[in-house]
Amino acid sequence: MGLAIEAVNLVKRYRTKKRLGLFKSVTEVVEALKGVSFSVRYGEVVGLLGPNGAGKTTTIKILATLLIPDGGEARVAGYDVVEEADKVRKNIGLMLTVEKGFYGKLTGRENLEYFAALYGMDRDVARERIDYLIKLLELDKLGADTKLYEEFSLGMKARLSLARALLTDAPILLLDEPTLGLDPPSARKIRELVKDLAHRDGKAVLYTTHNMFEAELVCDRIIMINKGRIVAEGTPAELKERIPKLKVLNIAVRGNQGNLKDILNSIDSKFEVDSGEADVHNIKVYLKKPEEVLDELLKKFIGRGFEVVSIKIEEPTLEDVFIYFSGGST
Ligand SMILES: Nc1ncnc2c1ncn2[C@@H]1O[C@H](COP(=O)(O)OP(=O)(O)OP(=O)(O)O)[C@@H](O)[C@H]1O
Numbered sequence: 001m002g003l004a005i006e007a008v009n010l011v012k013r014y015r016t017k018k019r020l021g022l023f024k025s026v027t028e029v030v031e032a033l034k035g036v037s038f039s040v041r042y043g044e045v046v047g048l049l050g051p052n053g054a055g056k057t058t059t060i061k062i063l064a065t066l067l068i069p070d071g072g073e074a075r076v077a078g079y080d081v082v083e084e085a086d087k088v089r090k091n092i093g094l095m096l097t098v099e100k101g102f103y104g105k106l107t108g109r110e111n112l113e114y115f116a117a118l119y120g121m122d123r124d125v126a127r128e129r130i131d132y133l134i135k136l137l138e139l140d141k142l143g144a145d146t147k148l149y150e151e152f153s154l155g156m157k158a159r160l161s162l163a164r165a166l167l168t169d170a171p172i173l174l175l176d177e178p179t180l181g182l183d184p185p186s187a188r189k190i191r192e193l194v195k196d197l198a199h200r201d202g203k204a205v206l207y208t209t210h211n212m213f214e215a216e217l218v219c220d221r222i223i224m225i226n227k228g229r230i231v232a233e234g235t236p237a238e239l240k241e242r243i244p245k246l247k248v249l250n251i252a253v254r255g256n257q258g259n260l261k262d263i264l265n266s267i268d269s270k271f272e273v274d275s276g277e278a279d280v281h282n283i284k285v286y287l288k289k290p291e292e293v294l295d296e297l298l299k300k301f302i303g304r305g306f307e308v309v310s311i312k313i314e315e316p317t318l319e320d321v322f323i324y325f326s327g328g329s330t
């Protein structure tokens with residue numbers, strides 16, 4: 001069997017009109033994907049991990065044939081997402097964060113029956129499958145048989161969305177932040193199911209999240225994406241091995257901004273500067289051994305007339321990891 005998903009150099013631009021007063025507007029172009037390449041095999045969960053605006057939903061929508069890329073290509077189940085969109089759709093189960101199409105006045109079960117009919121499923125096959133999925137996602141325990149969709153909690157809505165994505169038993173699942181906003185038991189349920197679907201049933205799963213902790217729990221491989229580019233890729237263990245070796249040296253200094261860059265450029269590490277009010281500059285330097293440069297750095301600051309306000313050495317947070325892998329300011 002070939003690859004389940006193969007994306008090569010995907011580019012996507014959004015054009016938006018920005019109003020500048022009553023009669024004027026300018027067209028702004030947002031480059032949401034700047035050449036994204038990756039692949040997903042059957043039997044694995046691959047996480048697309050990135051902060052808000054990274055391009056996760058855009059990637060999912062291109063693979064789901066809901067958006068046409070401006071550059072590059074993608075194949076899903078061996079079919080081209082642009083040229084063979086119909087065939088792609090037959091091979092995917094899709095779950096988007098903002099779900100549309102469920103009917104408020106229908107129960108959970110009735111909604112699934114509606115979609116099964118829409119997908120052209122045989123009635124008996126559909127009934128059996130819906131029974132199975134309702135049990136699998138514990139929608140019966142939550143009363144989804146009898147409750148109207150409009151009365152559903154967020155967790156019930158998410159479970160119903162996943163049930164819909166699984167209706168046709170498609171071999172490839174595209175799940176966009178499936179646990180967003182859920183309580184821990186619902187999130188855990190969905191994560192466990194997703195792993196089973198890949199590891200037991202052999203499905204290929206592309207799973208987006210902005211949560212490092214979750215990515216580590218669910219994913220066999222993680223692709224870190226930021227501002228439309230892949231910044232790092234590997235198994236959770238491989239990525240972690242690269243991360244904990246770095247620490248973040250946080251220094252706040254007060255003084256003239258002009259002298260700052262010279263000092264920072266003299267250290268051979270990535271850094272970020274956030275200049276606040278009253279001439280205070282918050283500086284983050286990413287280092288393996290901050291202790292070793294701290295002395296020298298402080299001397300330089302003081303020598304150039306800076307007042308050192310605070311010093312902290314911290315383990316990197318997810319945000320720091322992104323800043324680091326995204327290149328920082330150097
Ligand atoms: N329909 C649109 N029109 C204009 N710009 C858009 C549109 N959809 C997304 N964008 C922009 O494209 C970039 C990527 O957006 P995308 O929704 O793919 O990110 P994301 O990783 O899913 O973020 P989030 O975590 O917030 O869901 C962002 O800068 C976003 O503002």
Ligand SMILES: [Mg+2]
Pocket residue numbers: 056057058097176
């Ligand atoms: Mg999104």
